[in-house]
Amino acid sequence: MTAAPDIAIDVEGLTKSFDGRKVVRNLSMRVKRGEIYGFLGPNGSGKTTTIRMLCGLLTPDEGSGTCLGYDIRAQADEIKRHVGYMTQRFSLYQDLSVRENLEFVARLYGVADPTAASRAMIERLGLEGREAQLAGELSGGWKQRLALGACTLPNPQLLLLDEPTAGVDPKARRSRVGRRAGARAAPAALRSRTRAWRARPCCRSPAA
């Protein structure tokens, strides 16, 4: 399946049920490369499920589309290779240090110099002095920063961020987590945030 080269996400009619209950119903969205696109919804409204379908981790029951031009049903491996996905729940290795986690990710993605890439990311995200700390012993906000560093390190073409600033203090949101990662790492990003209404698009803007 092909898509226009300036389109990052193009899906139509996505539907997903768990245990006979529809949690995503007939969802369509189109996001251009270079855009920051967000959507909101209350807890359990299907935001994470949607992101997982977009990056090929979950197969929709109905609907189709592309992510970075790759078919979300048939080309999941390609999508995973080119997309950075920051999961809502911390999913790095708790018993590896900050540096070890970043180097592991760099090796997994075939980054040329994992040690240098890890060092640069530690500096970019303000994690200096915490390189040797076990990820499992970081505070919630620092874990978020590490997760953000890990998913941006391979320079993905697209970032999918699920509740990226939950637990991160306001100063860090402005100075590091939001600006540096969002602006530098990827031409298009999608993030989700929880508010008390149905899941729906909340913002659309060119990347900084």
Ligand SMILES: Nc1ncnc2c1ncn2[C@@H]1O[C@H](COP(=O)(O)OP(=O)(O)OP(=O)(O)O)[C@@H](O)[C@H]1O
């Ligand atoms: N693997 C699964 N198996 C069964 N049910 C699931 C599974 N994943 C999600 N669900 C259910 O699907 C619904 C939507 O969950 P999802 O995590 O997508 O919501 P969300 O909008 O991300 O919520 P939150 O704001 O709490 O993160 C919930 O009722 C959840 O319990």
Ligand SMILES: [Mg+2]
């Ligand atoms: Mg969620």
